[in-house]
Amino acid sequence: MEYTVGILWVTWALGTLPLMGLALWFWNDIRYCFPHRKSTLPPGHMGLPIIGEMLNFLWYFKVICRPDDFINAKRQKHGKGEEMFRSHLFGSPSIIVCSPSMSKFVLQSSDDLFKMAWPSIEIIGHKSLVSVHGIAHMRLRNFILKIVNQPQSLRHTASLVQPRIVKTLELWAHKGRVIASHEIxxxxxxxIGKFFAGFEPGHTMDSLAKFYEGVIKGFRATPLDFPGTAYRHALQSRKKVIAIFRDEMEKRRENKEYAMSKKNDVLNGLMELKDEDGNNLDEIEILDNILSLVVAGYESTSLSIMWAIYNLAKYPDVLEKVREENMKLRKRKNGQFITSDDIANELKYTNNVVEETIRVANVSAFVFRTVSEDIIYKGYKIPKDWKLIVWSRYIHTNPEYYEDPMCFNPDRWNKPSIPGTNQVFGMGPRTCAGNMLARLQVAIFIHHLAVGYEWKLVNPDAKIIYLPHPKLADGVEIHFTRLESK
Ligand code: HEM
Structure with a gap:
């Protein structure tokens, strides 16, 4: 009897467990594809219930640290010519876009069709540039471009940021050994504090830095709003950041002289913005935008500068050429700070280094959109409300578009890249609003490093961590000394 029951159990287990496994494996595919069974969806696999393909994604990005093989594996399985794959990532049914032509189609189409979908609007603010759409977006964007990204504001920024960079590098040389990413x-x-709100180092800036760390940490976290979560902490940090800027606005309104002393900063620009009918932005519009601009610019610029220091240490021949070009400029300037025009006109090779740094860094590895209606693209259906994930990183590291892509080669920028393959700052109506500002800051940093200092990596083989953004595990620890005069 016992023997028969045992056999029955084994038979049941042998028959049922694989079936259950199969059901789990195809659960999402059945659930999400069934409503579209009359159309052809892009090839792919949507993974397990709830988590979708996240384990697979984390395997490539976190465990084996070969992020590009996540897409390579899909192309190997479904065909090299495929431009998109269906998946389920970050909690949504998704289409991964990995070709230049389809990314161009998505990013350059109207914002109504493919809606910008940054995470955590509650943290970043409903009235920030990244959250608004249509005419409101265009109007705000034009203004923000003017105050942060156009020649006149870049000239102002260049003169404003250099004293601090020069002082910082002197301090590094004094210390002799620093963790570059922390210092940057x-x-x-x-x-940023100076340029955005005229703040000087001190108590307010220390508090702001602390609260911004909270905002940035929770910004990409799962939106679970209860005590102890990164998301809840970010919401609280947001309130504190907003309170600091609100006080600053109040002070400016009450004291005209004080306001005049800060008339060149971004906060003042936002406070003075008027639309065609002469109306100013309301207070929450100003606050949401100042908060989100710092979020967008702070981490991305710091990481890019970190990668510049790392790559220049790894490629001494590149550093030598950068140094030669910058020394020439330094001689001509005879002790004066360089300007944004000097950088544009006289630092051609350095500008190539900046471009290559930002390509290789891949700070923004993918961008997200939500599809607002069913679309057919090259025979495949892209269903309404699914997420589109434009996998820019894959395009920047693909040997089909960039020869020997992992090699840091600034000379590749002597000729233009293949159309659609340079998406480091996105494309179309949502192209990065701070792209020239970011380039300028990286170039200025490189200039002062190259003309005055030498550095060596303490851990030349440090591991690269890819999430949430690519960086070195040791934070780029360097020995840092003054350059023997040349
Ligand atoms: C190397 C540094 C940077 C990188 C790699 C970068 C990358 C990007 C990318 C890829 C997008 C497009 C996102 C999308 O299409 O969904 C974007 C948008 C944006 N970036 Fe940047 N960014 C950088 C620096 C900055 C800076 C310094 C600022 C401003 C201070 C800034 C402000 C913005 C804003 C406001 C948007 C949204 C534009 C819009 O919706 O119209 N970024 N950035």
Whole structure:
């Protein structure tokens, strides 16, 4: 009897467990594809219930640290010519876009069709540039471009950021050994505080830095709003950041002289913005935008500068050429700070280094859109409300578009890249609103490093961590000394 029951159990287990496994494996495919069974969806696999393909994604990005093989594996399985794959990532049914032509189609189409979908609008603010759409977006964007990204504002920024960078590098040389990423974050934040709201280092800036760390940590976290979560902490940090800027606005309204002393900063620009009918932005519009601009610019610029320092240490021949070009400029300037025009006109090779740094860094590895209606693209259906994930990183590291893509080769920028393959700052109506500002800050940093200092990596083989953004596990620890005069 016992023997028969045992056999029955084994038979049941042998028959049922694989079936259950199969059901789980195809659960999402059945659930999400069934309503579209009359159309052809892009090839792919949507993974397990709830988590979709996240384990697979984390395997490539976190465990084996070969992020590009996540897409390579899909192309190997479904065909090299495929431009998109269906999946389920970050909690949504998704289409991964990995070709230049389809990314161009998505990013350059109207914002109504493919809606910008940044995470955590509650943290970033409903009235920030990244959250608004249509005419409201165009109007705000034009203004923000003018105050942060156009020649006149770049000239102002260049003169404003240099004293702090020069002082910081002197301090590094004095210390002799620093963790570059920590130090860069500090100086970049101080410069942002000055440029955005005329703040000087001190108590307010220390508090702001602390609260911004909270905002940035929770910004990409799962939106679970209860005590102890990164998301809840970010919401609380947002309130504190907003309170600091609100006080600053109040002070400016009450004291005209004080306001005049800060008339060149971004906060003042936002407070003075008027639309065609002469109306100013309301208070929450100003606050949401100042908060989100810092979020968008702080981490991305700091990481890019970190990658510049790392790559220049790894490629001494590149550093030598950068140094030669910058020394020439330094001689001509005879002790004066360089300007944004000097950088544009006289630092051709350095500008190539900046471009290559930002390509290789892949700070923004993918961008997200939500599809607002069913679309057919090259025979495949892209269903309404699914997420589109434009996998820019894959395009920037693909040997089909960039020869020997992992090699840091600034000379590749002597000729234009293949159309659609340079998406480091996105494309179309949502192209990065701070792209020239970011380039300028990286170039200025490189200039002062190259003309005055030498550095060596303490851990030349440090591991690269890819999430949430690519960085070195040791934070780029360097020995840092003054350059023997040449
Ligand atoms: C190397 C540094 C940077 C990188 C790699 C970068 C990358 C990007 C990318 C890829 C997008 C497009 C996102 C999308 O299409 O969904 C974007 C948008 C944006 N970036 Fe940047 N960014 C950088 C620096 C900055 C800076 C310094 C600022 C401003 C201070 C800034 C402000 C913005 C804003 C406001 C948007 C949204 C534009 C809109 O919706 O119209 N970024 N950035």
């Amino acid at each position: 974050r500090k100086v970049t934040f101080e410069n």
